[in-house]
Amino acid sequence: MNTTLHQVITRRLLKDYEFKDKEGTWLREGRCPHCGKKELYTRAESPWVIRCGRENKCGWEGHVKDLYADLFESWSDRFAVTETNPHAAAGAYLTHARGFDITRLRGSYTQESYVDRELDASTATVRFPLPGGGYWERLIDRPQRFGKKKARFNYGSQHAGHWWVPPGLDLKTVDEVWIVEGIFDAIALWLHGIPAVAALTCNNYPRHALEQLATLHGLRRPTLVWALDTDGTDNDGAGQRYIRKWVKEARQQGWDCKAAQIKQTGRGKIDWNDLHQRDRLGPEHLKDYLHEGALLIARTPSEKALLIYNLANKAEFPFEFGNRLWWFKLDLGKYAKAREALEDKDNGLTDDELKDAALQECNAVTPISTCYPRALYYQRNDVTDESWYYFRVSLPDDRPAVKNTFTGAQIMAAAEFGKRLASICAGGLYTGNTAQLMRLMEEQLAGIKTVETIDFIGYSKEHGTYVLGDVAVKDGALYELNSEDYFEIGKLNIKSLLQSMKLTVNANRADYNDAWFSQLWTAFGVKGLVALAFWLGTLFAEQIRASDKSFPFLEVIGEAGAGKTTLIEFLWKLLGREHEGIDPTKSTLAGRTRTFGQVGNLPMVMIEADRSNGADKQHAKQFDWDELKPLYNGRIGRARGIKSAGNETYEPPFRGTVVISQNAVVDASDAVLQRIVHLNFDKSGHSAEGGAAGKALENWSMEQVSGFILAAVRRETKILATMAEYAPGYEAMLKAHPNLKSVRICKNHAQIMALVDALEHVVPISADQKRATFDLLTQMAVDRQQAINADHPIVQEFWELFDHLNETDQGEKLNHSRDDELIAVSLPEFQSRATQFGLRVPAYSDLKRLLPESRARQFQTYRTVNSAIRITDGRGVSVKCWVFRRERAVASKH
Template sequence: MYDGHTPNNRAQEIVSALRQDSRFQFKEQGNYLRYGICPNCGHKELYVSKSMPFRIECGRKEKCRMSWTAKELLPHLFENYEKRFPPTRENPNATADAYLIEERGFSRSRIQGWYRQCQWKDGNSWITAVRFPLSPDGAIAWERLIRKGQDGRKANFIGAYKGLAWVPPGQVLNQGERCFITEGIFDSLAFHHAGYKTAAAMSSGNFPDKLIKGTHGRGVVWVLALDGDKAGTTAIRKHAKRLKEMGQHVAVCLPPDGNQDWNDLWKAGKLNQELIDEGLYQGRLFMAKKAMEKAWLLHMKKNSKTFMMDHGCAMHIVKVEAAYSAELQESGLPPDSEDALDLFKGFTTITRVSNVSVDRLYLEKDMIMGEQWYVFGVSYQAGYPKDRISLDGGQIATKDGFHKALLSTTRGGTFTGTPTHFSMLNDKWHTQTLPEVKSIPYVGREDKTGAYIFNDHAFMKGVKLEKNDHGYFEIDGQGYRCNMGEISIMTEGDFDPSWLPDFHTAFSWQGLAALAWWTGTLFAQQIREKHEMYPFFELTGEWGAGKSTLLKFLWKTFGRKFEGVDPLKTTPAGRRRTFNQVSCLPIVLIEGDREGTDQMKGKQFDFDELKTMFEGGITGTLGIPKRNNATEMNPFRATLLFSQNAEVVGSKALLSRICYNHLDKSHHKEGTDKLAAWFRSCRLDEVSGYLPLILSREKELLSLFHERYAQLYDRFQTEGVKGVRVVECHACVAAMGHVLARIFPDMNEERVEGLTHYLMCRAKDRDGILKSETPVVSQFWETFRYLNQESALRDGALDHSKESNRIALNLNEFRQACQYSGQELMDIKELKAKLSESKHHQLVSKNIQVRSRVTGKNVRCWVFTCGKREKVNYNGM
């Protein structure tokens, strides 16, 4: 096991960090930190040795069984080996030493001199690498990069290694010894540290024939210990066949968990004789060609007389007569000999009960609806790809129910066994640990862990995660999967930052502002947590200015072919579902106005109903179909972009939350249309690498955003922007513009400052609009003055107030007067919503009883302020 020695002996540093970390709340007890809070189960049973603090474990062995490396819990202490352990004249391998010891868990004293530190060119920079020679002269070698390259590369080969293997220097294979063949050098080093002889084939597909031929006649047992994934197991069968053809002795050793390689097991302290014995047994099961041989191996292990067995992608019932044990004992045959197998055949019957193999994988839970279902993996004899099916409790309650469920959810699967056989199958399932997987009903950032969960990949603290073999992501000891298959987001692809100058030329400052806002949506929840807002973004544009091209391209950078949703073509329930479908991703509402169209002409979507989403408010309330009063109230986790022909009309509270941008053709010149054509026609995979790039640098980019936002907030206020929300919105987008400079080399200081200036102008413009009367209110007072003073109603009959500094009017009378005098009829509902924002005449009270100066009777009026000089003397005095 890893001896914990590092160049700087980091044990004290790790212990100090664990003491100070409020997540764990450890207590001192001799040479241990104990009673810490387990990140997985929440119980106070986490412990770690102070002298060897490189693995932290939960004491609930049966119920939790989780453990973590110090790096997994304290990643900040293990970042940047190149910076923390630079090479020195005394130790030119200092960085490589630290990496192999801390990251890989090896002892420096056991591998010193087997490698050297070198540099690998990564574009315009260099990455430190650990180089292991594969040939005596070092002309053929393998390099492991300390950190990933720009193209995601982790390792590099020098020269052709076909037929070669890496072997621990000085290792000699004697007569009849075992040699564990692994895929990689680090796995071989794990076996070497555990006390076994080993060799690394360097890849699953490489057959190390030069090593094998060099030991001819020694009776070496070659133990194929490749990875347990599909590539590894396929190669094991291929290599085993070739070894037997060469007259070699062959065995197979499989790791117990397909997600852990041998190096992982070594670091966890699990690579011991017990695990090796179990791996060799599993290898024999894996290599068993006939059902009878597999049944014999299972019987030897468990001594069961009747049991269920999977073989050849089918399920069988095995019955072993009780007389077999007595006959075997009387014969004196070794229990694991070929002769014992021949004897076993005469006492055993095997009956197929299903034409498919069904493995229970995990329990999936919907945390909102409280529902759960069991997920099974189904393998077919015909060679079809493996399926995953979800069955509820009722479908696996009886043999007949299970048979019908297989027929309806698989490619012809059946279960023809008896109820007793089905009970045996259930017993088999229940002896296995059943992981629980949380079903996420949206795409994007998950609330609890902060991980970004998509259909094909997840991102956690900047690290891209792959699904495990069962189709879900393992994050912080919990399984997660996204069940929003209808939203397809590509999380792979290329990213070349050189398109930014052309993007700026094609879409001007409005395009750069949109790109900054769009990029920031990936961090919207983190920004809301600190600043309680993320701005709405509005994009209007004249015909041919490129609005649709811009939106579709921005979606491509997030791996999606899309433009937006028309809110007037969805029901309120449909809109609520749309708002709940994504987290830290944009929702684009398009064509929310119908001005100038024949269909639905004049209709407008009421954007004011979205105001609370600025702070991440709830998207609506939905009753949950249970026998209680439970409701579902989802917070708004996404961001909003409005894109339509006309500017959004709404309350000033809404307008203050919007960063407004209008695309026009003023910046167009010769060649602009050709530049825009590339953004319109580029493939998804040419630019979809942008999203994973941003998420891989989450910590760095968020830190820069918060720093710049604080500076720009003060600057916007200093330069005259008064509205608090206006400052927040535009400073937020400007700060993301500064973040773009870390991503695009061409986002130079001139462009950053130019974008900031543009957004400053937009903020001042929005400030001015908010200070003025809205068009509806301005029209109302203009019409009122005409009707009340200049029309036939010269006695001021519309104003019922007796006070010289008040105006009191009845809105129904106002509307009748408009109709009588031929003035435009104003919508009373809209007017009531807007009059509360009147600035020149501020609202005092609405719909109250006023003693009319005109009729002498009580009239329900809206009362507004009015300066004494503005008040007309209706008696002519």
């Protein structure tokens, strides 16, 4: 171990695991993170692996490469290339990260570099030339930046049918050849004296290499040991499937075959290189790996059962064969009689065939399920206190495996287990008893891993991760859903439980085409860019609220046919969803609360909430725009009870953004209107060219454009830095505008301006397009200020009718006030006079709700007034009136 690296690791181990100072060649009495006992130990001079001394009760072990990953990331920064050592970082990586003696590898590798242009990231690599032409290389500088791409073949590599051979391994002299997947695995075995070659991928059958090997050895061919990677999925992983396939094919070609497999513990995948670093490639260990391999390629249930029995010497146990669940129970008396009877018949059977036939005769092996259920992991929803075990059910035919959940109660009783199995899997029957089920669960649930869950889709602030359907993004790196339906992101295992909303995001960069941007500009102009900027900001709403404490709503209104639906449906496609929005008037408050909680850093679009007539009118009144106010700051504002014996409630945060799309302007309080960025679409700017562009936008498929969301969130750091840099300046500029008074309006529009700047990280926006969009946003802010200064349209209509009916040649007819500064009006009298003249007036209930908010003529009170216009016997009549202060510009005497 490198001296500097050794000092840093030792210092951290002493601090983090409470080891005692060095005692001879060992560090001892560290605290185990798994069982908590002071039983950890490791070698003092080379502390690569830490182990718990309670081998039977705990058995935890950790490699410093996993425990302190930051020390094994940027190799080219710590080991600079020199003229005398041009492969310094590559050599250091192979030595310290892989544990190899590089003196035996000299000349077989070089140090190169790789650049990912989309991520604008580069790294040094360790490169190995391949037979057939081309190369394979491992990325060695912070490879997590590149997601799952931690290694790569060059484009057009011709390695199919070949294998890679470690330098100095002479295949002419070997009696056995181990065939593994990776180059590092082959090196690890070779350094332990095991002749190993790398097939490079599990689906690469080394046909040409085997032909050459057969030529070298003639009739005395070596035995092939197939040792491809295992993923711990009980014969259902790609490596296991291909081992069985290649063993069958190789045997047909005259090769003697074995298999070797590493039994996974569920605490992270272990490969041959990991075993090399853990000193677990000795003869006693190889025996276990060959036994696991023999189980994998057993030809009959009885053969597999005997292998297990001979090793474990258990009288009964469950096991899998052919994607069915079997039970082995040996009655030695019946077995002996059956074998004796078969020997007496002298059918020429071999000893193994006699064993197999005798086991079948005494019914020692019986099927107890028509499929094979395997518990993969435990998942829990802490909010609702619900938990499940996630199972994969493999089927014996060509149907794909079924994956679903079982509750704790369902895995504790054979009857309940059988019911659940039959309900999730066509033809899935369990015929065993509860004792057999308990034995199966005991084996499968020991050390089972836990997967963290979220009950929404999108960005999880707690995990710093975007969960977007079948892909996830964290720190700019892309991850795909694994075969067990969750994301493995370093030490984080995470999945979404939400099933009612799906995103279909195409992660193939080559399929993404940003030519749509010019069509969006042609069809919708600057208003389209404002909407796009808001959509971009939506993807970072949680981060923006964390710094700015708020994020605005977007209102898209306009007459029918103006293009609102086309725009919103296309913007949804950029996020991987065929959708327009939800109608809040058709759901209950509880339903809307749940809907608002379904997304993180995604928009919640509300449509058609402006109904004001017909059968929907009464139902529409159930929706109040003021419900939206808490969403502006990231709160839903409504708690729901949790089923428990206590007083627990759950008030979910609002993680998304709000988009309102309808024909009419939102009719709401000032508090809501100030939170809105308002876009008004009409047909005045429509043209044949714009219509064609709009039609072209409709024809883009999600496969072509959904890469937008990945292009955006993978540039999270740059986009948020742009927001932080420009938003304060834009806000100050708007506050200085003479027509802007509302701080909230200035802040909202400044955020969208900064997001227009951030668009340049994702789409080819020009300087002219940005300037035009800034001008529009400034005008939108002014218009919004005027909108909140003005009276509600119903109030404006009321005063227009009042002035028309009140002022006549004979004087005022509706104003009862004797004070020249006031107006006193009786609403019943106002409505009666309007009806007399055939005028339609606003609803009485709307007037009662909105008149107190009158601004042009400020509402004072509702009281009895001595009328100046209704006189009886020379005295004014008392009338109940709404009293307002008259506009000074129109104040006059009676």
